[in-house]
Each structure stands twice: as structure tokens, then as C-alpha cells.
Amino acid sequence: MIEYLIGAGTIGAAALASKFLQFEQAQPTLKIHHRPFPLEWREILKEKWPIYRRLPENLRDQLEQLTLVFLERIEIRGVEGLEITDEIRVLTASQACLLLVNQNTFFPAKLKSVVIRPSAYTATQHDSVGGVQSEREILVLGQSWENGLVVLSWDNTRTGAANAKDGRNLVLHEFAHQLDQADGQADGAPILGSPEQYERWQSVCSRVFADLQAKVNEGDKTLIDEYGATNPAEFFSVVTETFFEKPYYLKKKRPELYELFADYYQVDPLTWT
Numbered sequence: 001m002i003e004y005l006i007g008a009g010t011i012g013a014a015a016l017a018s019k020f021l022q023f024e025q026a027q028p029t030l031k032i033h034h035r036p037f038p039l040e041w042r043e044i045l046k047e048k049w050p051i052y053r054r055l056p057e058n059l060r061d062q063l064e065q066l067t068l069v070f071l072e073r074i075e076i077r078g079v080e081g082l083e084i085t086d087e088i089r090v091l092t093a094s095q096a097c098l099l100l101v102n103q104n105t106f107f108p109a110k111l112k113s114v115v116i117r118p119s120a121y122t123a124t125q126h127d128s129v130g131g132v133q134s135e136r137e138i139l140v141l142g143q144s145w146e147n148g149l150v151v152l153s154w155d156n157t158r159t160g161a162a163n164a165k166d167g168r169n170l171v172l173h174e175f176a177h178q179l180d181q182a183d184g185q186a187d188g189a190p191i192l193g194s195p196e197q198y199e200r201w202q203s204v205c206s207r208v209f210a211d212l213q214a215k216v217n218e219g220d221k222t223l224i225d226e227y228g229a230t231n232p233a234e235f236f237s238v239v240t241e242t243f244f245e246k247p248y249y250l251k252k253k254r255p256e257l258y259e260l261f262a263d264y265y266q267v268d269p270l271t272w273t
Contacts, residue, residue: 030069030106037064041090048091050164051098051244054272059101066097069106075113078154082118088154091161092116095171098244099179102266107175108182110148119155142170144177146184167225167246176240180233188232190264204260209235223253244269 042064045052055063070093078084092114100106123140143151152170160169179190188205192198208224209232215222216229223246228238242250243261247269251258262268 029104030066030100031104032062032065032069034061034065035068037068041067041086044087044090045094048087048158049095049161051161051272052094056272059267059272062101063094063097066100066106067093070097073106074111076116077113078116078118080118082116082154084116088116088157092152092157092171095157095161095169096175099172099175099240099265107178108148111150111178112148113150115149115151116157117151117153120153142174144174144181146181146186148178150174150178164245167223167242169241169245172241172244173237176237177233180236186233188236190236192264201260204256205232205235208239208254208257223249240265 052060052063067090071089074093076084076089076092078088082088096107120139120141123138123143140151141153141156145151152174156170160171177186180186180188182191188209189198189201192201209229212222212224212226212235213229216226224235224242225238228235239250239257239261243258243265247258250261251270
């Protein structure tokens with residue numbers, strides 16, 4: 001019924017029921033109690049992140065409160081000699097929390113830690129072609145693990161915030177993976193509220209995902225970054241970046257996909273002037 005969710009296979013009623021049962025545990029309801037947001041943090045966001053400056057007042061207030069919750073609940077630690085400053089903490093947390101405004105929920109409870117590296121790093125990727133196993137070193141900007149760990153490079157966290165119109169934002173990308181992985185599956189479908197929503201998600205995303213793959217294979221230019229053609233999980237995260245940073249073009253080129261993501265994230269970035 002929902003081929004897109006796991007690529008070439010299908011997902012049945014039992015899997016859907018499992019998603020519904022895990023909803024409250026994976027993304028518990030969050031009650032926010034308003035607290036003062038440090039003025040110096042507000043100045044950091046105004047200076048370093050154009051999207052923050054464009055947010056309507058009510059969403060900006062929500063974002064600030066979510067940022068405070070994030071910094072209370074989730075450890076942010078530096079490695080390779082990187083000292084975690086207020087700029088690193090607030091810019092990382094606030095970009096992540098943009099995904100949560102208007103939703104009255106928080107990230108999965110299993111998300112406990114964010115590791116910040118100074119810059120991109122190498123990792124070993126294992127491949128299998130025709131039964132032959134191989135491995136190679138690849139350059140990595142960030143990673144999201146199903147056990148609740150996110151790894152980010154500070155260089156790309158900072159530049160991703162500064163350029164809010166290129167459709168590339170490392171923090172939005174990796175934390176979208178956390179939403180996708182909330183039910184334990186990186187399948188390109190976050191937890192939704194009803195079978196009808198899953199059917200709509202499958203219908204729209206399957207069509208656009210297949211079209212993106214075809215265009216990438218043909219070497220055509222695409223609005224959605226070609227990395228989104230890798231698999232459904234990457235498609236969800238890449239479209240999330242496009243939705244928040246290139247809303248005008250996404251709605252113009254793929255209105256059905258824009259509306260799908262606007263309904264899921266409960267925001268309309270085109271109104272943020």
C-alpha cells in the first residue's frame with residue numbers, strides 16, 4: 001500500500017498500527033511555560049540566521065521557548081578541541097527547533113546528545129555490489145543515528161544558517177532525520193496521525209521521488225538537491241531543507257509537495273516576510 005515508505009517494498013496494516021502506537025512515546029506532547037530568553041542569544045540569532053529575522057512574532061516566541069527546552073534536555077558537546085560557545089549552542093538548537101514550532105511536540109525522547117566537530121570529517125562507508133563487499137572513505141558534514149545521536153560540523157552549521165536561500169541547511173537536514181527515525185525506521189515518513197495521511201504521503205512523495213530519480217539519472221537540473229534521490233529517508237530530509245529555504249520555488253514547481261510539508265510542519269514559510 002505504501003511503497004515509498006520502505007523503497008521497493010510495502011508496508012502493511014501491522015506496521016501502520018505500530019507507528020500509531022509509538023506516536024506518544026516517540027514524540028510526547030510538550031507544554032511550554034514561558035521564560036525569559038537571553039537578549040544576547042536573541043542578538044546572535046538576528047545576526048547569524050536570516051530566517052529568525054523573518055519569523056512572525058508568535059513563531060519567534062515559540063522558537064525561543066523550544067530552544068530553551070532543547071538546551072535543557074539535550075547535551076551539546078564539542079570534539080577535536082572545539083569549545084562550545086553560546087553562539088554554537090543557540091544557533092544549533094534554534095535551527096533544529098524550527099522543525100517543531102506549532103506542533104506541541106518535541107524530538108524523540110531517545111535524542112540525548114549532539115556532537116559538534118569543527119569541520120567536515122571522514123567516515124568509512126561500506127558498499128556491496130554483486131555480493132562483493134568494499135569500503136571507502138567519504139567526506140561527511142553530519143550524521144543522524146537512530147539511537148538518538150546527531151553529529152554536526154560547525155563550519156556547515158554556521159554557513160547553513162547564514163545562507164538561508166540555497167536550500168541547504170545541515171541542522172534542518174539531520175534533525176529531520178530524527179523525526180523520520182522517531183518510530184525506529186528511517187523510511188522517509190515521519191509519524192503521522194491517520195491511515196489517510198500515510199496514503200496521501202505515499203501518493204505525493206512516491207511520484208515526486210520517482211521523478212527526481214529520473215531527472216538525476218538523466219543529468220537534468222533539479223530544484224530539490226540530487227542527494228534527495230538517494231533513498232526515501234534522504235528525500236524527506238532534503239525536501240525539508242528546500243521547504244524552509246526555497247518555499248517560493250517549491251510551491252511553484254511542486255505545489256502538492258509544498259502543501260504536504262506545510263501540513264506536516266504546520267507552517268507556511270511563504271508568509272514569513
